[in-house]
């Protein structure tokens with residue numbers, strides 16, 4: 234039984250990892266773009282971005298998951314009903330085509346949007362903490378803005394954001410368990426199945442081992458990165 | 468012909484008029500010190516000359532070329548901007564070295580990036596880089612930093628950092644060097660090592676403007692002194708004139724307050 238549970242949980246943990254990796258792959262660059270938006274000198278863009286970030290960071294990820302998963306289906310049903318009642322028009326017809334997303338897709342969408350916003354704030358904090366003097370020193374040496382950013386500022390930003398980033402990324406590991414509420418087969422869901430099928434509760438506790446090992450490995454990795462950048466102070 | 472000509476510079480920050488009509492010119496190889504009380508606009512003037520600040524009115528002419536004219540917007544591409552910017556070497560009060568690069572890398576960074584834009588870069592990469600490195604090392608040697616090539620800024624004293632910063636500014640072979648209170652952030656004991664390096668640069672014939680509160684240094688090194696007061700040049704003259712025979716009462720007051728301070732010490 235133990236081996237069977239271990240294997241099943243491993244299978245579930247595969248999905249957990251998939252959510253984790255895909256979220257990072259998309260949210261890390263997207264977050265940087267959003268942070269540029271929130272620091273823009275063009276105020277409509279700045280306030281739009283800040284508004285979106287405020288909404289995403291101000292509501293639970295669980296709620297966002299539910300809205301993204303069930304929302305489009307509800308809109309589609311509503312619009313179809315309106316058409317049946319005699320409504321017409323391009324917009325309503327388009328809305329009527331809305332359908333429920335694929336479960337996994339909905340989860341990824343929610344996680345990527347949510348984490349991009351969190352990452353963007355970390356990037357923003359890092360970028361804004363670099364002194365104006367660094368930019369000016371680059372400028373008086375004739376370096377164009379992009380060069381100043383990539384050659385001078387970026388590594389300093391990276392050094393400063395490693396600690397908050399590692400926190401956020403470790404939170405992400407555990408947040409993946411939220412995918413269970415739209416019935417994506419990740420590790421918690423895999424463990425819960427044993428309650429129903431075999432009346433076993435311990436597999437659920439056993440999942441903690443997976444999380445602990447994985448987060449432990451991440452902690453070591455981030456510690457190593459921090460150490461790698463110890464050679465300079467900024 | 469004057470190498471630098473500054474005409475009618477005005478600069479406001481919001482409602483505060485910080486510069487209210489600045490005119491002066493310099494000959495090649497001349498050393499000009501700018502003195503004046505805090506808030507008189509010295510930093511803003513240096514920054515307006517070197518594109519760190521955009522003046523509201525006025526022109527700056529360097530080596531016969533109008534590099535700034537408040538009336539016409541210069542649409543320079545990156546290459547042109549780089550060229551004109553690198554004619555001005557700027558040394559900050561706070562050094563502003565790049566922390567993730569060693570002393571040598573700090574000095575070599577800008578010349579290396581500039582070299583990449585040369586057409587023959589790919590073909591002669593090795594020679595070009597070797598040349599840049601040799602030049603950077605020569606500059607550091609002259610500043611007494613031959614054993615600090617591979618030290619990071621956090622491993623250097625303030626005086627050493629500022630000397631690296633001077634070398635970094637010199638590495639692009641500027642036409643003129645601008646120093647904004649280069650020793651104000653340093654402990655008094657180590658200001659001398661930096662002043663010595665600045666002196667050695669002046670001795671090589673570099674044109675330079677030094678904003679400073681080191682009155683003795685200004686007296687010794689300068690060909691000309693400008694005393695600024697509330698955004699205008701209140702008095703301009705040789706060190707002799709300014710220090711021993713100031714005409715403007717404000718200059719007199721400033722000079723006496725300074726000599727008193729030194730006596731108090």
Ligand SMILES: Nc1ncnc2c1ncn2[C@@H]1O[C@H](COP(=O)(O)OP(=O)(O)OP(=O)(O)O)[C@@H](O)[C@H]1O
Nearest residue numbers: 480481483485503504505506507508509510511512
């Ligand atoms: N970016 C800015 N925004 C608003 N006001 C500014 C700015 N920079 C300078 N000022 C103001 O302009 C005035 C002149 O400043 P500046 O730094 O040029 O003086 P300074 O002569 O260099 O003084 P110090 O000897 O203290 O360095 C000051 O009143 C300062 O508050």
Ligand SMILES: [Mg+2]
Nearest residue numbers: 509510511648
């Ligand atoms: Mg100043």
